[in-house]
Amino acid sequence: MKTILEVLSLNVTFPTRNGRILASQEISFQVNEGEICVLVGETGSGKSVIGQSVLHLLPESAEVTGSIRYFDKEIFMISEEQYAPLRGKEISLIPQNPGGSLDPIMKNGKQIAEVLDHHKSKEKKTGTVFNILSRLGFLSPRLIAQEYPHELSGGMRQRLTTGIALASKPRLLIADEPTKGLDYVARKKTMEMFSQLKENKHDSILMITHDLDLAEMIGDTVGVMYSGELVEFGKVEDVFCSPKHPYTRGLLKALPRNGMVPMPGISPGLGDLPGGCYFHGRCDICCSEGEAVHPDWYFGDGRGVRCHKY
């Protein structure tokens, strides 16, 4: 099983008027072919930035170091021209906020057709579009293709953006917060859709979410993000059953089914990070080194944790 994506010591910093925002610090993990790797974390933990980095869509002002390798080829520290052939074709995005991600004044069908190989003829492209729409579960593809995004329901838009992402038959999918802001029913449907994707093929997916249930259900491996850092990584069964990092434990305890026990304190903002361990002060096994010394990343055997206790 080959490694399709490898992130090595990714550092992303945004210089702003109010100071430097350290969105990602020394992030390292890998995704194997056919695997679904989920990055979980709260809002502001820096997980979206990783998705943007893989897609080479960071704003120009971002300061970056590190490396991202796709099938052993460097794709991060390269120019836009060099990356362009990959985006939308081999590496695709299923965006957050499907409603907002669709062009409101372009017909649905055309938004799919845009990603298809423009050397193909118009009839062929139209045929492909109808195919994709029916496979997504739309009952009248011809009608849907002629309509506009605002005429679709939220769930349909989600399916449409997924369809657009899949249309070019990518090898790596980045799914950005697929259940954010969805009500219970829509969330369930989205989870079902990803289950299907998982069953169907050898899609490699890097999913970014705050939804632990989704991570547990879909993911093969999971990485836990806190304040811009990866604090734990491993197989889903391992991490969820025997979490090593106190933050992970806290997250699991805070789930409704586990009693909804809140964690004390709030996470430090990315522009205002303390010197030692970021979780210091909120940790249930808080240690004295954590106050001044930043914990290293201990990695072995597919399992990693950033904590002084290991």
Place this chain on the structure above:
Amino acid sequence: MSEVWSPGNVRKIYTRLSGTDFYARLMKRPFLVLTVVLIGFVLVLSVFAPVIAPQDPNATDLYGKNQGPSEEHVFGTDYLGRDLFSRTLCGLQTSMAIALTTIFVTFFIGTAIGCYSAYHGGWVDNVFARIIDVFLAFPSIILALALITLIGPGIFNMILMLAVVQWASFARLMRGQVLSEKNREYVQSAKAAGLPAWMIMVKHIAPNCIMPVLILATMDIGHTILAISTLSFLGLGIPPSVPEWGSMINSGLNYMRIAPLNVIIPGLAITVVTLLFNIAGEGLRDVSDPNSDNTVAL
């Protein structure tokens, strides 16, 4: 009405402003602050213009007409030998006086009608809305010109005309604002407390709606100055002896080849003053809109 602007309330507004975001955002834009300071300077200048002017703006000197710049006349003279610099300076007073008066009147009438109409709702609102639409159906100068046929030229008539032409945009804006505010909870509770309608409108609703209208007023000063100069240029406003930039340009047209400064300088003056108010208006709009941090220039 006087209760709204009592010293206590003004102090409250000031502390509310300076304590907030608004003030901090204002201070972050040094160009805007500079513009506001310059406007203050212009206003002071306009008040004292006749005193500051080196020459009497109406003193004619037919032997020295259409002269270029000299020691005595910084910008030269016009076709009657009058000092261009002094006339331009005094023209500032004329323009500012008319413009500010007009805006004042327009502001109060427009916001009062807009507020009342929106608050009252029902058929009253419908009628006023249609009236506003009719007024806005006329491109502004056209309406002004139509009115001139009725009432003739003159300074007071010009103020009246401009007020009639411009009140509608204030009314429309205020009406829109009040329409969205009037269903808010604080209005409901004020009504429930039995406060009279005028008090609710003036003390509660108006202060919340006023910002966009103030911004419109600032930008409208610029438009008003342009309108005034245009009407006087057409010979339809101020008597030509009163120094006014538009009519100065008009008089200078015939002698454009030999004394071009007479048409250039007053126009520059109009441009600079209008520019200051436009920048100020836009700057204020940016400052009061929390979403606009990306397109700051000034």
Place this chain on the structure above:
Amino acid sequence: MHHYIIKRTGYLLLTLIIASLFTFVIVNAIPGETAEILTKHLFVGIDEVAPPEMVAEVASRYNLNKPLLEQYADWVFGIAQGDLGDSLLFNRPVSKLLGNAIPPTIMLTAVSITFSILIGLALGIYSALHRNNIADHIIRIATIFSVSMPGFWVAVVLILIFSVWLGLLPVAGYGGAEYIILPAIALGLHTTASIIRIMRTSLLDTMEKPFVVFARAKGLSARKVVFGHACKNAFLPVLTVIGMSFGSLLAGSVVIESIFAWPGIGNLLIKAISARDLVLIESTIMVIVFMFLVVNFVIDLLYHTIDPRITYE
């Protein structure tokens, strides 16, 4: 959709009727005045004094003592039959005068707005894409300056530079292409500046929207993202501005046409006002208002073709 068109047309007519009533009333409000002006024009001469008996006779002959509304009704009936009365100044039917004056104004306005839109969109898009570039700053400063300059002064300065000093273009008049250049520029400067600014702001705003990010993520070329998605979506507020600009164009044409002796409606109106030719004034104003309302009406309908989300109740 058709329902909406019918409703808007009805609304247009209603506004037109009220505006015409309004205009008529303003112009003819003081019956004594009207009679006096009429007498002067027709009999004694504009600068002479009109003897009261003559004024009274004129008043009764021309039905000026009827209630204002009746006079208005007569006027409207006349219009319905194609008779707008005779101009006092020119002594010719108003309809003829208007017929001759409308085409030049349309030509000038059309040329002006076309160039404004083309240049405005181009510079606005360029400015947005090269944000905070030197060129962008220059464009932005130029636009805010342009909006602050009075139209008539721009016209005068242009004449000064290009006709008087450089001798490249004629000062005024109506003829071939060289006669339309300066008036079109003077007339269109404000509009061009406004379009540049709104296009820039709108495009910058649109480029931040999620669907533009997604369009990039789809791997579309930069050109497709900017022109195929962003610009089209950014255009709607620009359309609003264009609509509003028509009003200022029509207003501006009054002044510009006078300066350049361009034989259009604006020029006609100024002459009519100076001579207090009431008959001509009311009709000319009505034509201008009508053009303004019709253009806004068309633009209103255009909204729907551009943005299919816009529905009408």
